[in-house]
Amino acid sequence: MLSSEEVERIRSDFPVFKKIIHMAAAGISPMPICAIEAIKDGIRRIYHNWDWSWVEEVKKNCRETLAHLVNADSDEVALIRSTTEGINAVASGIAWKEGENIVIDDLEYPANVLPWYHQAKKHGLEVRIVKSENGFLHTQAFQEKIDERTRVVAVSHVQFVNGFRLDLKELSKMAHEVGALLFVDAIQSIGAMNVDVKELGIDTMSAGGYKWMCGPADTGLLYVKKEVLGEINPQYIGFESLKKEEEKELWGEVVTGLGYVRDYKKLSSTAKRFEYGSRSAPLVAGLKSAIDYLLKIGINRIERRIEMLVDYLMKRLEEEGYSTITPLDKKHRAGIVNFRPGLDLKREEDVKRFDSKLKERGIVISIRGGGIRASCHFFNKVEDIDKLLEAVKAIANEV
Ligand SMILES: Cc1ncc(COP(=O)(O)O)c(C=O)c1O
Incomplete structure (x- = not known):
């Protein structure tokens, strides 16, 4: 399991977390500085x-x-x-x-x-x-x-x-x-x-x-x-799809101007045939x-951290009495949790209003299938989940 110091170190590799709470890896994830x-x-x-x-x-x-x-x-x-x-x-x-x-x-x-x-x-x-x-x-x-x-x-x-x-x-x-x-x-x-x-x-x-x-x-x-x-x-197909030797040969022909408008002999037998x-x-x-x-963090450790965060979110949803369309058993779930806080998110204008209210609070999630889709990735914290649920509650009370 990732220690809280490690999580803080990881979070400092994503400058965007200084500005937002990001729970939308299922949409677009931020990139670490190294990338x-x-x-x-x-x-x-x-x-x-x-x-x-x-x-x-x-x-x-x-x-x-x-x-x-x-x-x-x-x-x-x-x-x-x-x-x-x-x-x-x-x-x-x-x-x-x-x-x-x-x-x-x-x-x-x-x-x-x-x-x-x-x-x-x-x-x-x-x-x-x-x-x-x-x-x-x-x-x-x-x-x-x-x-x-x-x-x-x-x-x-x-x-x-x-x-x-x-x-x-x-x-x-x-x-x-x-x-x-x-x-x-x-x-x-x-x-x-x-x-x-x-x-x-x-x-x-x-x-x-x-x-x-x-x-x-x-x-x-x-x-x-x-x-x-x-x-x-x-x-x-293109150059890259051909067998390596022929790719080189053809390029040579392009450079020298000799016989490059021609059929090819063989596609690569590797997956490069699709490039x-x-x-x-x-x-x-x-x-x-x-x-x-x-990989440096370790995929198994990432998986376990996601599992811990999703467990926590599912427990909090139960406490709040929000319904979820995400499976309850761990074997059939991953990093995505979709829940309905009793708000109507079926009409596009309601979705836009709700989304912008969350954005005003610096929280990024996605609305999918008429519910709130919260993604828990390894860089998220339990506090992100608490802040999301606090904000959802406040917005629900406004309408
Ligand atoms: C399950 C799934 N497949 C495919 C896509 C789209 O992928 P891409 O934009 O890489 O084509 C998405 C995007 O949300 C997705 O959730």
Whole structure:
């Protein structure tokens, strides 16, 4: 467990905490100073010192760090710009056969819904939706939707509205029994808990870096298991997607002006086949630095601290008599708690008014699914929770 001195030291690495109480890691997390400095250093390095050789190095290092974080091989990790990009890369890269189906559930964020419907329209597929019960997804309900024609089961590890955590191991078994792939949107779990792709049986996974990983927007990872890489033929390709030797060869042809308008021979057999076009190396350096920061603290310790904070918040909600749509049992929750303080947060104008009243008090949360979504990350304190509940109570008494 993190000691209170450690927590204070950690908090001093996030200058923004001098100004606000931040309980919105499920939306956008602040970055630690080291990540901000890594981005600035990267900009200086390439634009002041013109050291472009560093770009490939930082991308390689970041892939390795991301792979280490989720227990993958670095050849199974591609750098992407957002969760949505990764989901689309997988959804558009599968050689679909008409009549196949995709199983999702009714709690998914639209990023993990729309790309599947898009492919369904193009290829004559069926999207099957597993229904939740009081914010809970029973694995048995997935079993009822999965059949021999299921090609992909696409779920979030942790749901964005209520923080429900799915048992991926069990789901993976169900998907694999019929030869389907398990795709996971892991943006609400990586950085907050131990995500081990091997142990959980994940085939492919996408996550942006700007939430629980505390990295910058426009960064993220796409994981594709070695055995599955050949099954997903990228929709978009570029130089970077080719086998290393051919990438070099083609670049040589571009430089010398000899024969560069031509077909390619082979895509990379690694997840780099999903990388294309220029990207911001300073942002990649920022993501790597943020993850190194988390790893130094220790993901298991971060997970335990989040658990302690969520336990405390759930207990306080019970004392206040506020209802919650977050599961009560620890196994099925993570860093997100969603509660209703008796205020009506169904209309947009009410949400805006409530949100700005909290902002006036320097508190940042999110409203999702008509409730208050409070995120507890390792940098939060019990006092943040107390102040949030005090403010909510005061605002509720005003209306
Ligand atoms: C579960 C989930 N998936 C995807 C996204 C969007 O991710 P990105 O902006 O990285 O595409 C969000 C953002 O809130 C989310 O909560």
